[in-house]
Amino acid sequence: MASIKEKLTSIEQIPSLVYLCKWLLICAIIGVLAGSASAALLESLHWATEYRESHKWIIALLPIGGLIVGLVYHYFGTSVVKGNNQLLEEFHSPNKIIPFKMAPLVLFGTVMTHLFGGSAGREGSAVQMGGAIADQFTKWFKLNKDDRKIVIVVGVSAGFASVFGTPLAGAIFALEVMVLGRMRYDALFASVLAGVIADYACKMWPVHHTHYGVENVPGIAPDTLIYAIVAGLVFGLGGLAFSKLTHFFTVLFKKLNYPPLRPLIGGAVVAMAVYLIGTTKYIGLGVPTIVAAFDADLPWYDFAAKLVFTAFTLGAGFKGGEVTPLFYIGATLGNALIWILPLPTDLLAGMGFVAVFAAATNTPIACTVMAIELFGAKGAVYFGIACVVAYMFSGHSGIYSSQIVGSPKH
Amino acid sequence: MASIKEKLTSIEQIPSLVYLCKWLLICAIIGVLAGSASAALLESLHWATEYRESHKWIIALLPIGGLIVGLVYHYFGTSVVKGNNQLLEEFHSPNKIIPFKMAPLVLFGTVMTHLFGGSAGREGSAVQMGGAIADQFTKWFKLNKDDRKIVIVVGVSAGFASVFGTPLAGAIFALEVMVLGRMRYDALFASVLAGVIADYACKMWPVHHTHYGVENVPGIAPDTLIYAIVAGLVFGLGGLAFSKLTHFFTVLFKKLNYPPLRPLIGGAVVAMAVYLIGTTKYIGLGVPTIVAAFDADLPWYDFAAKLVFTAFTLGAGFKGGEVTPLFYIGATLGNALIWILPLPTDLLAGMGFVAVFAAATNTPIACTVMAIELFGAKGAVYFGIACVVAYMFSGHSGIYSSQIVGSPKH
Structure with a gap:
């Protein structure tokens, strides 16, 4: 009575079980390693930030720090310099295993960037460490092409989830970031597992994630819905401006043919700017300002300053990532919107934090x-x-140039 | 300096704004109508359930109620009898506008089913009302083929979001249900908007959604992670069993050539079974048992009884939907799992509620x-x-036979 399709369905639970055990094992190993790498990153950045803020003269050495990062990548890291985009490219058209040195190099580059006062993030570093660690298992476990795609997703998920303490967001991010406007579920199980395990492993180390609170949430009504849409539109344009400006500075710095010169000169400009404006609030991760955006009155231009500082720092070839600066830009932009939109400060800051x-x-x-x-x-x-x-208003390009457009936004 | 692609990107915010305004208007109208239709459904079901529970003799008339539903659909509803699958089919291969009568017919059929004591749900009805209402705008607004796909998603989102009071879940459900293992974002904005507006509109009426609480959540650790995976596996098999059994009974009842006979005979069997086992806890929506599953000790076989009752009721051609029974099956199955898995009752019930x-x-x-x-x-x-x-272990078919497989589960 049962058709062939039904018969296949009725026994496909056995391969499912094999699949589950296989990926549980792989995700456990990668999760623990990538989560621990994120813990090392968080602790190193904590130390670098503390040191810089209590020895501000070190910012004067930013050009030297930049030169070192530039030289190291130029002579040892040309095969891993594309960073996040390299992970996306290997996912779309598998070519060669991500060299393991991507992990230590990006850790080194990120700590240097933050120690000497560049404006950058950390998710790029965590994702690259996760991806590079994960891809080594492609070799060791002799995985095929389809499995390798899953392994790359697993690495991205593990890195992202553990560095921010957000396991499900990390898992979905890893699936969602590969193709614009489309998500496939092939790697869903492994991605969720990797995110959860990496987050757990990271928290086994003595690290701490910043806590934020959004308590004041009015009920949804026609007016608040319109405010939320307007806010989303502004956040979308903020995200677009960041992509464009980073791209602009990257192209500008490419005019310097010898790559190590780029962060040297870029670092000199950033250090000078910090000296002239007399505050370090726009460099580094900027976590204190992000926290303040949820309840304090901040200058309305904070988001713009951070946007320029970060786009410039990353365009010059410093290492780190874009996401924590994007949180900063979004939260302060949300904070600035209280002058035009009657929504609570913490809600607007939280919306901006994620929407940009x-x-x-x-x-x-x-x-x-x-x-x-x-x-x-x-x-x-x-x-x-x-x-x-915000997604709808940020155009069809983003900060990852290797992202493929899977379906148009409208 | 800017490439053509960049120029295009820089101006695509204007079509985005037009798109936003257009869909804000369409979603507002459909959302208010579908949300109000859900409110009418919820109120009618509330009345039907109250009446049945205080006049239990009415269950003896279930065969008559079934015959009426069967006759009505046979003589007036052949063009809308495929229900949810019809919405999925029109999404995949647009053929003709969903007749508006799908909405009143499914409302009538669902209320009759619940009044006389069939075991069924309500989301199918809400989704069909939403879809049928939405698709009328295809005509009135002269929408093209691409827009019509969005309209169908909007209707499904609005119906689902408002009947359960879960706007974001409704929005994602409408996108996710169309293709197994893949999600496209074309309709994302409209779907979210429709879910939010329909939920708001439904709550403007004097309806209430049941509240559940999951308070006891242990931290994730290697042991609890394994328990969660095992629970998910069991829930997946539960969902699979439901799909298979509903399919089995549907095929069985199809042996009766004259469709109105099916609910007549099916109704007689269900009414007899209720009389024999002496409880009405396995018919109707079963909300009190769902709520009890979060803290009480329930008989371990509750899930199995509800599974059989619902698969039989729906297979016989009664109307309603599968989702609230699936919540029931999942929550009671989770409740039963406390005997083998050391996780809190409310957590297991909540996990089962959604995972089945x-x-x-x-x-x-x-x-x-x-x-x-x-x-x-x-x-x-x-x-x-x-x-x-659970998703991974439920096989590649589900309760919606018109769902297309977009990517394999493993």
Whole structure:
């Protein structure tokens, strides 16, 4: 009575079980390693930030730090210099195993960038460490092409989830970031598992993730819905501006033919700018300002200053990542919006925090889930609307030039 | 200096704005109508359930009720009898506008089913009302083929979001249910907007959604992770069993050539069974048992009884939907798992609530988000793991036979 399809269905639970055990093993190993690498990154950045803030003269050495990072990548890291884009490219058209040295190099480059006062993030570093660690198992476990795609997703998920303490957001981010406007579920199970295990492994180390709170959430009504849409639109344009400006500075610095010169000169300009404006609030990760954006009155131009500092720092070839600066830009932009939109400060800051990031990376669902994991479920609808509208208004390119357009935004 | 692609990108915000305004208008109208239709459904079901429980003799008339539903659909509803599958089919290969009568017919059929004591749900009805209402705008607004796909998603999102009070889950469900293992973002903005507006519109009416609580959530650790995976596996098999059994009974009843006879005979069997076992806890929506599953000790076989009753009721041609019964099956199955898995009762019930549904409909991300919207973010990782593992173990067919397989599960 049962058709062939039904018969196949009725026994496919056995391969499912084999698949589950296989990926549970792989994800456990990669998760523990990538989570521990994220812990090392977080601790190193904590130390670098503390040291810089209590020895501010070190910022004067930013050009030297930049030169060192530039030289190291020029002579030892040309095969890994494309960073996140390299992971995306290997996912789309597998070519060769990501060299393991991507991990130590990006860790070194990121710590140097933060120690001497560049403006950058950390997710790029965590994702690259996760990806490079994960891809070694392609060799060791002799995985085929399809499995290797999953392994890359696993590495990205593990790195992202553990560096921010957001396991589900990391898992969805890794699936969502590969193709703009489309998500495939082939790697869903492994991605979730890797995110959860890496987050657990990272927290086994004495690290701490910053806590944010969004408590003031008005009920959804026609007026608040319109405010949320307008906010999302502004966040989308913020994300777009960040992508464009980073691209602009990257192209500009490429005019210097000898790559190590780029961070040398870029570092000199950033150090000079910090000296002239007399504050370090726009360099480094900027976590204190992100936290302040949830309740304090900040200058309205904070987001613009951070945007320029980060786009310039990354364009010059410093290492780190874009996401924490995007959180900064979004949270301060949300904070600035209280002058025109009657929504609570913490809600607007939280919406901006995730929505500018969603816009620049084209990952609206991961960012909505991230907001829920970081700020709680109370504002879920606002986060969702902000991320989706921002996604729609950020154009079809983002900060990852190797992202493929899978379906148009409208 | 800017390439053509950049120029295009820089101006694509204008079409985005036009798109936003257009879909804001369409979603507002459809959302208000579909949300109000859901409110009418919820109120009617509330009345039908109250009436049945205080006039239990009416269950004896279930065969008559079934005959009426069967006759009505046979003589007036052949063009809308495929229900949810019809919406999926029109999404994949647009053929003709869904007749508006799908909405009143399914409302009538569902209320009759519940009044006389069939075991069924309500989401199928809400989704069909939403879809039928939405698709009328295809005519009135002269929408093209691409826009019509979005309209169908909008209708499904609005119906689902409003009937359960879960706007984001409704929005993601509508995108996720169309293709197994793949999600496209073309309709993302409209879907979110429709879910939020329909939920708001439904709550403007004097309806109430049941509240559940999952408070006891242990930290994730190697042992609890394994328990969550095992639970997910069991929930996946539960979802699979439901799909198979519903399919089995549907095929069985098809042997009766005259369709109105099917619910007549099916109704007689169900009424007899209720009389013999002496309880009405396995018919109707079963909300009181779902609520009890979060803290009470229930008989371990509750899930199995509900599974058989619902598969039989729906196979016989009664109307309603599968989702609330799937919640029931999942929550009671989770409740039964406390005998073998050392996780808190409310957490297991909550995991089962969404995971059996995720398994049967192949919508793991919507179900994870739904759990967060219904139970809070505390157990998010457990919900995510349960839904993803259940999804993996439920095979490549589900309760919607018109769902297309977009990517294999492993």
